[in-house]
Amino acid sequence: MTSIDVQDLTKEFGGRRAVDRLTFSVRPGRVTGFLGPNGAGKSTTMRLVLGLDRPTAGSATIGGRPYPELREPLRHVGALLDAQAAHGSRTARDHLRVLAASNRIPDRRADEVLEETGLSSVARRRVRTYSLGMRQRLGIAAALLGDPEVIMLDEPSNGLDPEGIVWIRTLLRRLAGEGRTVLVSSHLMNETASFADHLVVLGRGRLLADTPMRDFIHARVQPRVRIRTTDPVALTSALARHGHDAEEHADGHWTVDGARVDDIGRIASAAGLPVLELAAEEGTLEQAYFDLTDSETEFTAQSQEA
Amino acid sequence: MELTPVLRSEWLKIRTLRSLPGALLALFAATVAFSAIAGVSDASDPGFDPLFASLSGVIPGQIAAVSFGAVAVSSEFHQGALRLSLAAVPRRGRWFAAKAAVIAVPAFLVGLVTALAALLAARAGLGPAAVGLSTGEQVRGVVGCGLYLMLMALFAAGIAALLRSGVATLSLLVPFILVVSFVIGDATGTVADFLPDKAGQLVLRETYDGTLGPWSGLAVTALWTAAALLAGAWRLRRRDA
Incomplete structure (x- = not known):
């Protein structure tokens, strides 16, 4: 089965540790929520997993192999990092065809994922005319393009309307139900609580929790x-x-x-x-999360005073 | 990963970004127009070079070739575009080679057609002043012009990858081509002969003097281009995307 395995992963940007000796695994068949405040290192970790940034130390593998060694990687891993990545002058369909061509994915898949993300009717419009929510859907379409076993989405609910939020929840549950490995970062607690089975929580680049969501809440609230x-x-x-x-x-x-x-x-x-x-x-994820981060903040405040 | 799918994908990128085919169209239109104007100018100057006059539209026209190369690369440095591209093709060297290939081939082919059209347009105006041109010289001028435009497009592509910005690239290269080369222009026999654009333009001349000939001049431009591409590739491979 295909898991994401992160081992002692560390990334420094000019002496500042964005990711600090992180070790965790993301397993197939469930949705793993990736939580933490802004700047906790969630996006950096995702970039390291995709081989876009070079780690200072440690490793990240997908199904045991580093991402850059995957043949036709889009067929194994689909990622949404930044919904603004599509060039405004291209049509949504062309944007997906370009990605598909590089991994020998048939053009038919571009039409299928556009259908799946509800963009069929605007597929031939230039991306610059898209709202944030539509770009987000296009980013998700790009992630699904190669029918990958591993899916990583960075803040996918950003800019989505209420209908879109329900849609993404259903989509994530379905992908996990099909046995795929799903990692979804968010800083919205209620949102995450609605789709995640498992949680990986980061704070200042370090791992704060890696537990099933139920246990996480019950242990803290x-x-x-x-x-x-x-x-x-x-x-x-x-x-x-x-x-x-x-x-x-x-x-x-x-x-x-x-x-x-x-x-x-x-x-x-x-x-x-x-x-x-x-x-x-029942305790909410939000309560549990703040209980965790409060104790974390106290700890860091004390150690700074000392 | 095989190279062919990457080439297909990069070629599709060029085709689906309106400004890029537009730049090639501008290359053709500007070059032919300026060459046609040069064709009806005064040819009585003793230093008059009918081949260079016919192809002189390339001097302003090359700006379009430079823009083509710069924009083809710099469109990747917009928002998270590069991350998306490199997530699809993680082998960065291979990716950049494919990018260079899909810039080189259309720039060369359009350059060839452009040079031929410019030559024909200018000769129609020059009339008797152009009879002295041999077939060999004209073929050399047209093929050399295609190669020169391709090398300039690739040079700009390399610089754009190095600077990670289209605006920075164009604001460096356009004044360089239009002003610096023009000002030190006719001072032959100096180091200016070895500037990337000056050296390569020798292939457009019927007569030439100095250390470089038409092909060795083009080779000097090719060295500049190779250096720019290597620097761009080095930056791309080393840096976080």
Whole structure:
């Protein structure tokens, strides 16, 4: 199977480390979200994987081989780095035909990916007339051109309209479902949460996390239970008897930290409480991410003071 | 990776960027027009060279050849275009060789047709002043002109890859060709004879004096071009895309 393997990858730009001894793997059959603030080294890592930048140290391979050694690489790896890369004076179709020709991909594929990305009707228009969202779709079309097993997209939802965002989510899920290796960078948490199975998180060029998304959230954000009742006094005393602390909120609902909905439901039922609402509140990726980066910022702030 | 698909892709790039076929059309039109004007000018000067007069449209016309070479390369240095190109063809040396080939061939062919048309247009105006030209001289002038324009286009391509910018390349080469060479122009027997454009233009003359002849002059231009292409390739291979 084709994985992306990054080993001790380091890249310095004039003494500044953009990527710092990074080691991780991106496995097939799932969508890996590549997270981190701007300047964390996500795009640099992608360029290093594609052999566009030379690493200062370490290596990046695709299916065990360095990218520049791939024969007809577009048939193995499709990447979207910069939606502005297409020349404004070319038509979208010509732009794709140029790329296809270099890797002996038939022109038919250009029409197929234009269809797939919803650009068929504007395929013969010059790229300069395209909106940002349309360029983004063209960039994705270029990545899909060679029907590759590995797909790397840098901020693909940039400039997409709400419909486009739903489209890309479905597309990413489908590509992973077909067994492909999918790496998608983003700084939008809710967006990433909607399509990623696995996360690789960077901060200042270093690896902060490489875990399944569920585990990442559960390890950092305590789940809680949301409950609403007509009798708050009876509720709090019933909860207190079972060792739970309830917190009241402005609109009259209560939350119980670190509890499971199964337990709270039983307690309420045993106490004969009329329950108007009972729900498990899962932690969000955003909460988990900020928990991670906050501790990271604290750490770096302290080490700078020291 | 084989070279043929890369050549096809690069050739498609040239064809699908309107300004590039446009530059070749401008090369033809400007050269022929200026040569036709030279054909009806005064031919009584004792130093008059009918072959050079006929092909003199190349002096302004070569700007279009230089633009062709510069823009063909510099369009890759726009936004992330180079990254996309090198992701498709990671062998940078091979990629640049294909790029040079698809600049060289059309520049040479259009140069050849242009020189022939310019010669015919100018001779129609020169009339008796051009009868002294031998067939050999005219063939040498036309073929040499095609080669010269090809070398200038490639020279510009090499410089554009070195400077990674079309604007920088053209603002270096256009004043160089129009001003520097023109100012030190007729001072033959100096180092100016070995400038890339001056040396190569000897092939356009019926008579010549000095150290360089028509073919050795073209060889000097070829050396300049080779140096520019190697410098461009070196920068391309060394740098992060």
